[in-house]
Each structure stands twice: as C-alpha cells, then as structure tokens.
Amino acid sequence: MANMNLLQAINSALDIAMAKNDKVYSFGEDTGAFGGVFRATSKLTDKYGRDRNFNTPLVEQGILGFANGLASQGSYAVAEIQFGDYIFPAFDQIVNESAKFRYRSGNEFNVGGLTIRTPYGGGIAGGHYHSQSPEAYFAHTPGLKIVMPRNPYMAKGLLLSAIFDPNPVLFMEPKRLYRASTGEVPEEEYTLELGKADIVREGKDLTIVAWGAQVEMAEKAAEKAAEDGIDCEVIDLVSLLPWDIDTVAKSVMKTGRLVVTQEAPLTNGFASEVAATIQDKCFLYLESPIARVCGLDVPYPLCHEKEYFVDHLKVYEAVKASMFY
Amino acid sequence: MAQDKQHQLEIVTKPSFLDGSALQIPMLQILKEDGTVHKGAKAPEIDKDLALKMFDTMQFIRILDERMIAAQRQGRISFYLSSLGEEAASIGSAAALDDGDMIMGQYREQGALAYRGFTVEQFMDQLFSNERDLGKGRQMPVHYGCADLNFMTIASPLATQIPQATGYAYGQKMDKTGNCTICYFGEGAASEGDFHAALNMAAVYKVPAIFFCRNNGYAISTPSQGEQYAGDGIAPRGVAYGMKTIRVDGNDILAVYLATQMARKLAVEENEPVLIEGMSYRMAGHSTSDDPTGYRTRDEEDAWRAKDPLARFQTYLIKKKWLTEKDAEEIFAEKKAAVLAALKKSEKVPAPHIDELINDVYDTPTQQLKEQLEQLKAHIRKYPEAYPKTASRIDGGDK
Numbered sequence: 001m002a003n004m005n006l007l008q009a010i011n012s013a014l015d016i017a018m019a020k021n022d023k024v025y026s027f028g029e030d031t032g033a034f035g036g037v038f039r040a041t042s043k044l045t046d047k048y049g050r051d052r053n054f055n056t057p058l059v060e061q062g063i064l065g066f067a068n069g070l071a072s073q074g075s076y077a078v079a080e081i082q083f084g085d086y087i088f089p090a091f092d093q094i095v096n097e098s099a100k101f102r103y104r105s106g107n108e109f110n111v112g113g114l115t116i117r118t119p120y121g122g123g124i125a126g127g128h129y130h131s132q133s134p135e136a137y138f139a140h141t142p143g144l145k146i147v148m149p150r151n152p153y154m155a156k157g158l159l160l161s162a163i164f165d166p167n168p169v170l171f172m173e174p175k176r177l178y179r180a181s182t183g184e185v186p187e188e189e190y191t192l193e194l195g196k197a198d199i200v201r202e203g204k205d206l207t208i209v210a211w212g213a214q215v216e217m218a219e220k221a222a223e224k225a226a227e228d229g230i231d232c233e234v235i236d237l238v239s240l241l242p243w244d245i246d247t248v249a250k251s252v253m254k255t256g257r258l259v260v261t262q263e264a265p266l267t268n269g270f271a272s273e274v275a276a277t278i279q280d281k282c283f284l285y286l287e288s289p290i291a292r293v294c295g296l297d298v299p300y301p302l303c304h305e306k307e308y309f310v311d312h313l314k315v316y317e318a319v320k321a322s323m324f325y
Numbered sequence: 326m327a328q329d330k331q332h333q334l335e336i337v338t339k340p341s342f343l344d345g346s347a348l349q350i351p352m353l354q355i356l357k358e359d360g361t362v363h364k365g366a367k368a369p370e371i372d373k374d375l376a377l378k379m380f381d382t383m384q385f386i387r388i389l390d391e392r393m394i395a396a397q398r399q400g401r402i403s404f405y406l407s408s409l410g411e412e413a414a415s416i417g418s419a420a421a422l423d424d425g426d427m428i429m430g431q432y433r434e435q436g437a438l439a440y441r442g443f444t445v446e447q448f449m450d451q452l453f454s455n456e457r458d459l460g461k462g463r464q465m466p467v468h469y470g471c472a473d474l475n476f477m478t479i480a481s482p483l484a485t486q487i488p489q490a491t492g493y494a495y496g497q498k499m500d501k502t503g504n505c506t507i508c509y510f511g512e513g514a515a516s517e518g519d520f521h522a523a524l525n526m527a528a529v530y531k532v533p534a535i536f537f538c539r540n541n542g543y544a545i546s547t548p549s550q551g552e553q554y555a556g557d558g559i560a561p562r563g564v565a566y567g568m569k570t571i572r573v574d575g576n577d578i579l580a581v582y583l584a585t586q587m588a589r590k591l592a593v594e595e596n597e598p599v600l601i602e603g604m605s606y607r608m609a610g611h612s613t614s615d616d617p618t619g620y621r622t623r624d625e626e627d628a629w630r631a632k633d634p635l636a637r638f639q640t641y642l643i644k645k646k647w648l649t650e651k652d653a654e655e656i657f658a659e660k661k662a663a664v665l666a667a668l669k670k671s672e673k674v675p676a677p678h679i680d681e682l683i684n685d686v687y688d689t690p691t692q693q694l695k696e697q698l699e700q701l702k703a704h705i706r707k708y709p710e711a712y713p714k715t716a717s718r719i720d721g722g723d724k
Contacts, residue, residue, distance in 0.1 A: 025499075051499060057529060062522025065488020069506075072477070072489065073427075073496030089518070096482045097489070103685045105470045105478035106461035112688060142686050166688040195691070242691040 028080030099143030157192035174213030220312035360640025410608030413634030417581030449671035484517035513544025563600030575603025
C-alpha cells in the first residue's frame with residue numbers, strides 16, 4: 001500500500017497496463033514526455049518510449065479516429081482528451097464509430113481495446129470550458145461503457161479494468177479531486193468490476209445516489225443528516241453505462257426514499273434516468289417523490305460557481321425535504 | 326526543436342504572397358483514352374493472369390452494379406450505390422496490394438472487395454440483409470466488411486475511416502507486420518475535418534498508410550471544382566502535410582496500379598504515408614436515391630463516357646492479344662448469370678433471428694438488453710402478424 005492522490009493512482013494504473021502488455025499505447029495532447037497538463041502520464045515516455053506514450057497534434061477528432069483505428073487493429077489504445085469540455089470535436093468518432101464498431105460489423109471488427117480518459121467537472125474556477133460534466137451525452141449511446149471513479153483506490157482498479165475490458169470505455173476523471181483526494185492504494189495490479197455500484201455508507205431511512213466527485217457531497221450530506229437522526233444510505237454508481245439498477249432498486253425498496261445528485265445541469269441529466277427507472281421498479285415502495293439535486297440549466301458559470309455548485313448543503317436540504325414530505 | 330526550424334527560415338525583406346495556384350500537380354497517365362500506351366511511358370509489370378484477374382473483376386463489378394440498381398428499382402433491395410466509371414480506381418489499387426494489407430473504404434469500393442475474393446453470394450447476402458450477411462443485416466446495402474479479407478466494415482459517416490486508417494497503420498508499424506493500410510475516400514469527404522486530422526497525424530507519425538482519394542467530380546450534387554474546393558484539388562494538401570503525393574488518371578488502371586505499387590513500397594519499406602489522388606468521374610448517380618439530371622448535363626457525361634476505364638483496359642488487353650472481344654463477351658455473360666443466380670438465392674434467405682438484435686452491442690449482452698429483448702419478444706408473440714419477418718421463428722428457429 002502507498003498513499004496516492006487520484007493522479008498518482010491513474011499514473012500507476014497506466015504504468016502497470018503498459019508494463020503488462022506491449023500493445024497498450026497512451027496518447028493525447030501534451031501527454032508525451034511532458035506527462036500531460038495534469039501529469040497523469042508522467043514518466044511513461046521515459047519508461048516505455050515515445051512510440052508508446054506520445055503527444056498528438058491538437059485535434060480531438062483525430063485523436064479518437066486514430067484511437068479507433070489502433071484499437072480495431074488489436075491494440076489497447078488509451079486516449080486522453082485534455083478536458084471533457086473539449087471532447088465534442090470527437091463526438092462523431094465516439095458515438096458513431098467507437099460505440100457501433102462491433103455491432104455494425106456483425107462482430108467482424110471491434111474497438112474493445114479503446115479507453116478514453118478525460119477529466120471532467122467543476123469546483124476549480126474553470127468557467128464554461130474547464131468545468132462541464134458531459135456524461136449524459138454519452139450515456140445515451142448503446143455500445144459505450146462509462147466509468148466515473150470517486151477516489152484514488154477506485155480510479156486505479158477501475159482504469160485497469162477499463163483498459164483491458166473488451167468494450168470501448170469512457171473513463172471520466174474528477175479533476176477537482178486529482179490532488180485533493182488521497183488514500184491508500186495497492187502498488188500492485190488489481191481490478192474492480194465495471195457496471196457495479198458501490199454502497200459507500202449503509203443506512204435505512206433514505207438512499208442518496210451519486211457518482212464521481214459528487215459522491216463526496218452525498219457523503220457529507222449524509223453525515224450532516226445523521227446529526228438530525230436521519231440514517232442515509234449512500235451509493236456510488238461507479239458505472240453509468242451499463243448501470244447497476246439492482247443495487248439501487250434494492251436499496252430504495254429498503255429505504256423508500258431516493259435523492260439523486262449530479263454536477264451536470266438538471267434537464268436530461270443521468271439523474272433523470274435513475275429517477276425514471278427507480279420509480280418504475282420501486283413505485284409501491286416510495287414514501288416521497290424521487291428528488292434530483294443537480295446543477296442549474298445554465299452554462300457552467302465562473303463568478304457564481306459557488307452558488308451553482310451542487311454542494312452538500314443542497315443535497316442535505318433535499319434529504320430533509322424527502323424525509324418530511 | 327521548433328526554435329531550430331525557425332532559424333533555418335530564409336529571410337526576405339520585401340513582402341510577397343505565394344499564389345494559391347502556385348502548386349499545380351500533373352496527372353500520371355500510362356494508357357491513353359484510346360487504350361494505347363503513351364510514347365515513352367512504361368507500363369507496370371503485370372503478367373497475363375494478373376491483368377485478366379483485374380479485367381475479370383471490373384466486368385463483375387460493372388454487371389453487379391447494373392443488376393443491383395435494377396433490383397432496387399424493382400423494389401427487391403432498399404438502396405444501392407454504383408461505382409460505374411470508377412472501377413479502375415479501386416480495382417487497380419487493390420491489385421497492387423498484399424492480401425494482408427488492410428482496406429478501409431468509403432462505400433464505392435466494391436471493386437477492391439471483389440478483387441480480394443468476396444464472393445457474389447457474400448455480396449448478395451449483404452445487399453439483402455439476410456441471416457448469412459457477415460454484418461448480420463444491420464447496415465444498409467453496400468456496407469460490406471470482412472475480417473478474413475482484411476476489408477474493414479463500411480460505415481456511412483464520411484471521412485471517419487481516414488484517421489482510423491492512420492491509427493490502424495500505426496499498429497501495423499509497431500507490430501512490424503510488413504503490411505500497410507489503404508484508405509479510400511472521395512474529394513467531398515476530403516473537406517471533412519477527419520481528413521485533415523488523419524493526414525497530418527499520418528505524416529507526423531510516419532505510418533505505412535496509403536490515402537487514396539477518388540476524385541469523381543461530385544459529392545452528391547456538389548461539383549468539386551469551385552464549390553467543393555477552390556484550389557488544385559486534393560493532392561496539394563498531401564504536400565502541405567509533408568507527405569509524398571501523386572495524382573493519377575483514375576480511369577487508367579495501369580497508372581493506378583503503378584502509383585499504388587510504388588506507394589506501397591514507400592509505405593511498408595520506409596514508413597512513408599502517401600496520398601494518391603485518382604481523377605475520375607461518377608458516371609452513376611450518387612445512389613439510387615439520387616437523380617443527376619438535376620445538376621449536370623448529358624454532354625458532360627458523354628465526354629467522360631469516352632474515357633471509360635473498362636473499355637480502355639479492354640482495348641489494351643486485346644491489343645496485347647491477352648483477350649478477344651469474344652472472350653470479353655463470354656466473361657460478361659458468365660458474370661451476369663452468376664449475379665442473377667446469387668440474387669435469386671439470397672433474396673429467399675430469411676432475416677437474422679430476432680435474438681441477434683442485442684448481440685454485439687457489447688461483447689456480451691447486458692442484463693438490461695436481455696430484459697428489453699424478452700419484452701420485445703413477448704410483444705411480437707402477441708402481435709405476430711405485425712412482425713412477419715421474425716414472428717414465424719421467434720421460438721425455436723436456428724439460434
């Protein structure tokens with residue numbers, strides 16, 4: 001075990017994957033010898049050479065086009081998009097190509113070796129274009145897997161699973177926690193199952209569902225609610241596609257109440273999907289309406305970030321409103 | 326490194342602008358339009374067997390295209406894309422490759438696929454979306470693909486295959502396979518961002534890739550000159566990206582073969598990506614959904630009909646005494662019979678079983694997908710007459 005921050009955990013996963021298999025390649029803008037703007041790919045060029053960890057020209061659609069081709073050839077392509085906000089030029093390559101590659105060919109070809117790494121999320125004074133949480137756009141696309149870790153331990157194990165998973169995976173890293181979140185992480189290889197939610201706090205009164213950096217807000221809200229004698233269960237969804245409906249449904253059948261919280265804007269966010277599915281599965285168990293605690297439907301703001309941000313107080317208020325409906 | 330490059334720049338003290346037409350790239354032509362070899366030109370070394378295989382494939386594609394347009398008009402298939410007039414570009418280039426080289430096409434390269442050995446039955450099974458289609462009937466007609474033949478499955482979005490070819494070729498280079506990737510696209514697709522991304526990255530990474538632009542004059546109705554681009558076509562872009570580039574007469578199968586053969590050598594022996602621009606003309610409409618009379622003249626089409634790649638190659642072969650008119654007629658009749666027979670057979674083969682609907686979204690279907698399929702099947706069982714294609718063998722069948 002070693003104490004690592006989230007970036008170090010990512011770096012460790014990449015290091016292990018590249019050591020394990022010569023066909024693992026890591027690339028993106030500034031990810032070569034420099035190690036990326038956040039240093040997630042630090043020292044990988046030194047260790048594995050510039051043929052295996054390298055810079056790309058500044059063209060996101062090219063990065064994903066290249067990555068799809070490399071993965072279809074049988075390699076493990078780990079492509080970094082520097083900020084989730086800049087993934088949209090590559091949207092076509094991800095949605096029309098990566099996601100449909102196996103299906104459209106009748107399994108003649110696939111890009112299972114593809115992993116897209118990208119930092120997402122706010123709370124860092126990043127304004128419109130360094131703060132977004134674009135997971136919902138991709139969660140509408142059959143054929144992709146989407147994973148969003150909440151801490152260093154989860155990040156490393158999930159990334160190692162994502163790289164060698166036989167399906168294309170969008171791996172979204174909470175950049176607010178890159179250095180802020182630290183913890184004990186095994187130095188050796190380990191994997192965590194994709195598509196499986198994690199109950200991070202057990203409780204009997206109300207279920208809070210979150211993913212990525214927002215799990216921290218859910219946990220803080222649960223702690224505050226506990227002071228009022230409200231016993232919250234907190235579930236980290238971990239994977240958005242496919243997502244672990246059973247774990248959430250089971251929890252809600254026990255608690256009868258659900259609050260879903262996300263950083264992204266309210267309308268058409270993934271929280272809406274969770275709410276719709278759970279009302280369908282658990283309708284007769286619900287004691288109060290399912291609440292969504294989300295960002296406002298505005299472009300991500302700068303000077304009003306604090307107000308926009310879905311902090312633990314907003315989640316806590318939703319918990320109380322649900323309890324005393 | 327950037328700094329060093331700056332220091333090498335020649336300094337001038339008076340402003341002068343390079344003209345947009347400063348680079349005018351000539352066109353390689355071996356066979357004249359009358360089927361004779363240019364004086365002083367050296368035809369590529371192609372033996373009789375190879376030449377006849379190329380001719381045979383051209384004949385096959387011509388009759389396949391003709392019959393399948395007719396089949397679409399009769400309502401037997403939903404859609405078709407003809408490669409009429411462009412057969413030399415795809416077949417001549419495919420013939421210069423190794424079978425281990427990857428082909429990534431746009432959607433008008435049935436010639437390259439046929440040359441690789443895709444059978445008439447395989448063509449038909451895809452066109453009829455039946456259960457024998459390698460693509461499991463999931464894509465529109467002409468979206469062929471075959472892993473055994475190293476022919477990447479076609480996708481409708483334009484130009485997406487171009488950066489993928491760069492990535493695929495990078496993997497070939499790293500694995501030291503000795504193979505390259507050829508990527509076909511049209512001059513319209515070359516306006517897409519993916520084209521520019523792909524060529525730039527290929528040149529930067531020095532990958533064994535051949536980018537083959539079929540400049541056929543039209544992107545659906547938009548003419549190339551003046552509306553798709555203002556410059557000297559696509560070829561100068563290769564030079565701008567620091568890539569070996571050549572322009573060839575795309576209707577001259579010998580020029581196409583020679584250029585591709587040399588490009589392949591550069592690609593696999595020196596890791597030099599190459600851009601080839603083959604000048605041709607889309608004699609057919611864009612697809613069966615298109616009517617070219619709305620945007621071009623009969624005179625223009627006639628002028629290009631005179632440059633027909635098949636007639637040109639046939640004249641060459643006859644002059645070389647490798648073929649007679651009668652041989653050509655016999656091959657054509659034989660191909661036609663094969664196409665008609667396969668067509669009749671394939672259209673009777675049923676659609677893939679409904680269970681295939683959820684396969685291959687992921688390597689294995691998720692729990693959610695299984696549940697959705699069961700719900701769908703329950704619905705079909707309730708209203709079998711509304712879903713005749715699948716209802717009859719929803720339970721049992723051959724799955």
